[in-house]
Amino acid sequence: xxxxxxxxxxxxxGAGCRQQLPECVASLGLRTxxxxxxxxxxxxDVIQPFLDRLxxxxxxAEVFADVQPDPTDTNVAAGVAAYLxxxxxxxxxxxxxxxxxxxxxxxxxxxxxxxxxxxxGYHRIALAGPPVIVIPxxxxxxxxxxxxxxxxxxxxxxxxxxxxxxxxxxxxMVDYELSLSMPPALTAHVGVDTLxxxxxxxxxxxxxxxxxxxxxxxxRLTARNLRTAWSDPSNREAREAMAVAALHGGMAFTNSGLxxxxxxxxxxxxxxxxxxxxxxxxxxxTVTRFSISGNPARYAAVAxxxxxxxxxxxxxxxxxxxxxGLAQLNRDLKVPTLAECLQHDVSAFRxxxxxMADDALSSGSPANNPRIPTAEQIVELYEEAWAFA
Ligand SMILES: NC(=O)c1ccc[n+]([C@@H]2O[C@H](COP(=O)([O-])OP(=O)(O)OC[C@H]3O[C@@H](n4cnc5c(N)ncnc54)[C@H](O)[C@@H]3O)[C@@H](O)[C@H]2O)c1
Ligand SMILES: [Fe+2]
Numbered sequence: 001x002x003x004x005x006x007x008x009x010x011x012x013x014g015a016g017c018r019q020q021l022p023e024c025v026a027s028l029g030l031r032t033x034x035x036x037x038x039x040x041x042x043x044x045d046v047i048q049p050f051l052d053r054l055x056x057x058x059x060x061a062e063v064f065a066d067v068q069p070d071p072t073d074t075n076v077a078a079g080v081a082a083y084l085x086x087x088x089x090x091x092x093x094x095x096x097x098x099x100x101x102x103x104x105x106x107x108x109x110x111x112x113x114x115x116x117x118x119x120x121g122y123h124r125i126a127l128a129g130p131p132v133i134v135i136p137x138x139x140x141x142x143x144x145x146x147x148x149x150x151x152x153x154x155x156x157x158x159x160x161x162x163x164x165x166x167x168x169x170x171x172x173m174v175d176y177e178l179s180l181s182m183p184p185a186l187t188a189h190v191g192v193d194t195l196x197x198x199x200x201x202x203x204x205x206x207x208x209x210x211x212x213x214x215x216x217x218x219x220r221l222t223a224r225n226l227r228t229a230w231s232d233p234s235n236r237e238a239r240e241a242m243a244v245a246a247l248h249g250g251m252a253f254t255n256s257g258l259x260x261x262x263x264x265x266x267x268x269x270x271x272x273x274x275x276x277x278x279x280x281x282x283x284x285x286t287v288t289r290f291s292i293s294g295n296p297a298r299y300a301a302v303a304x305x306x307x308x309x310x311x312x313x314x315x316x317x318x319x320x321x322x323x324x325g326l327a328q329l330n331r332d333l334k335v336p337t338l339a340e341c342l343q344h345d346v347s348a349f350r351x352x353x354x355x356m357a358d359d360a361l362s363s364g365s366p367a368n369n370p371r372i373p374t375a376e377q378i379v380e381l382y383e384e385a386w387a388f389a
Contacts, residue, residue, distance in 0.1 A: 003208040005255050006147050006165050008134075008172045013244070015236075018135055018175040021050060021092065022057035028131050028170065032060040034088040036079060036103040037095045038067045041137065046178065047094060050135075062086035067095070070159070070269060070276060071102045072152045073116050079106040083130075090131045093169075096190070097141030097276065100134050101149040104167045107132050108149075116151060120160040122364065131170040137178040138190045139229075139242040141276070142197055142250020144172035152270055159266040161363050163254075176236070176243035184230050188333035189277030191226040191242060194218060195329075196280045197249030200259040203291065203298045204368045207256045214252035216305055221245035223306035230333055256368075261287045263365035264378060267356035272349075274341055281335045285327040286385040290377070292319045294370025327388070338386050349386060353379045 012020060025033055033054070037047055042065040054061045064082040067075050079102055083091070093103035107129030108119060119125055134144040143149075147168040151160050182190070198218025201211055221241045228238035264287065265279040274282075292299045300318035303309040308325040309318035342349055357378035360366060366373060373381065 001208075003210060003255070005210045006168050007251055008145055008169050010171045011145065011247070012171070012173040012175075013247070014175070015177050015240070016175065017173050018050070018178065019053065021133070021135070021173065022053050022059055024133055024171050024173065025054065025059050025090070025092070026057065028090060028133075030059070030090040030131070032086065032088050033090050033092050034079075034083045034086050034106075035061050035063045036067065036091055036093045036099050036106065037063065037065050038069075038099050039065050041065070041095050044181070046137065050092070050094065061092070062088065067099045067102045069096075069098050070152055070273070071098045072154050074154060075102050076105045076109060076116060076151060079103070080109045083110060088130070090133070092133045092135065094135045094137065096136065096138035097143045097150075100136065100141070100143040100169075101151060103132050103134070104149040104169070105151050105162065108164075108166060117153060117160060119162040119164070122163050124162065125164040125166045128166040133171045133173065134169040135173045135175065135178070136243075136246070138182060138186065139176065139179045139194065139239065140190050140246030141193060142246045142248075142253070144169060144174060145247055145250040146254035148254055150266065150276070157270050158359055159270040161266060161365070172247070174243050174247050176240040179239050179243055180234055180236070182233065184233065185334075187226075187230045187233065188335055189275050189281060190246070191222060191229065191277070192281035192284065192329070192333070192335065193277035194242065194246045194249045195222040195226070196261050196284055197253045197258070198222060198245070199288075199302055200261060201249065201252035201256045202302060203295055203370050204253075204257045204259055205370065206368055211252045211256035214248040215256070218245045218249035218252060219302055219305040221248070226329075227332060258365045259369040260291060260366045260373065263360040263363050263369075264356070264381065266363060267359040268382075270359070271352045271356060272342060278335065278341070281330055282338045282341070283385050285323050285330070286381055286388050288326055289323045290373070290381055291369055291371045292323075298370065337388065346386065353382050356382060
């Protein structure tokens with residue numbers, strides 16, 4: 001079987017690499033850019049230094065900050081209007097996955113006007129839009145190096161997953177110093193998202209020789225550093241390791257596919273407005289237990305990468321340790337249970353299960369899973385995740 005590997009044309013990394021933004025913008029021949037970020041980051045001291053440096057280099061920059069966490073079609077439409085009003089030639093996204101995904105889809109919309117739902121699914125974007133430079137502030141979604149964007153359709157209550165090489169950012173600048181300000185809960189949620197990217201990229205039916213080393217690195221770095229980044233937020237070594245893990249995770253999964261955890265997590269987030277990383281974390285132990293029989297050797301390898309088992313343990317023992325270890329990680333990071341997130345209202349939860357299961361299946365991600373579920377099994381898994389504590 002043959003594979004293709006997509007990535008940005010340049011990736012900057014390490015402390016202070018963000019200072020090179022003006023040179024990056026100039027290297028693409030851009031004189032005017034739209035900075036896409038969110039209202040919180042604009043209020044902090046993150047954005048202004050970028051504006052100052054761009055101005056010093058004679059580059060005009062307008063700021064668009066009307067992006068909510070888990071962004072919507074309305075956010076993208078407002079961003080397109082801001083891009084056109086600014087007469088921009090390219091986009092700089094500064095923020096977590098939400099501003100990054102919004103920036104990608106603003107760019108796609110500039111080249112392909114019309115309703116966003118046309119982009120939902122795989123390879124649905126006809127023309128490449130203006131270039132996007134990405135500077136992530138969470139660690140993270142890995143969106144700085146993926147050809148994926150997730151935008152909520154407000155009317156249909158669906159998180160539209162869009163995958164197309166034309167969504168790949170042109171340049172990524174991964175400067176972990178920007179992640180030092182993340183509070184513990186955000187660190188936990190985005191960190192488990194990173195781990196899930198590594199794990200799902202590694203067990204995916206489309207995993208391959210180019211994605212495996214990146215997926216393994218994601219799993220190993222997260223297992224060794226996430227707890228420290230959570231408990232000691234100013235620990236630079238742990239923050240740097242998590243920023244690299246997030247980047248590796250994005251590069252891995254975008255080239256090998258996400259699986260059932262992400263498939264089930266998007267509908268849960270769309271209906272109940274749970275943050276993306278949180279809904280992944282809640283589902284991860286339950287979905288892993290279900291999926292192991294599809295490829296026990298790979299799941300056992302994940303347990304060993306996480307130092308939950310050694311080569312002396314059988315695959316069966318390692319897989320058991322993996323499910324326990326993932327549940328323990330959630331407890332250590334104080335990730336709330338699904339019942340806690342939904343105020344113990346199980347009947348509201350059950351009302352939506354069938355639609356959530358159908359939306360999960362139609363996203364395509366469950367088809368990459370080592371064990372492919374039916375809609376009925378997905379409903380059962382949501383129920384199991386509810387009972388899981
Ligand atoms: N495109 C992809 O490949 C991909 C992959 C995974 C997730 N996603 C998407 O990414 C989105 C989630 O992104 P996210 O988890 O990075 O969070 P986010 O961008 O939604 O940000 C969450 C909150 O954290 C704040 N924040 C950001 N950086 C901070 C910092 N350094 N310090 C303090 N606060 C900070 C933001 O202002 C916001 O209030 C979801 O919509 C999800 O679907 C996309
Ligand atoms: Fe994710």
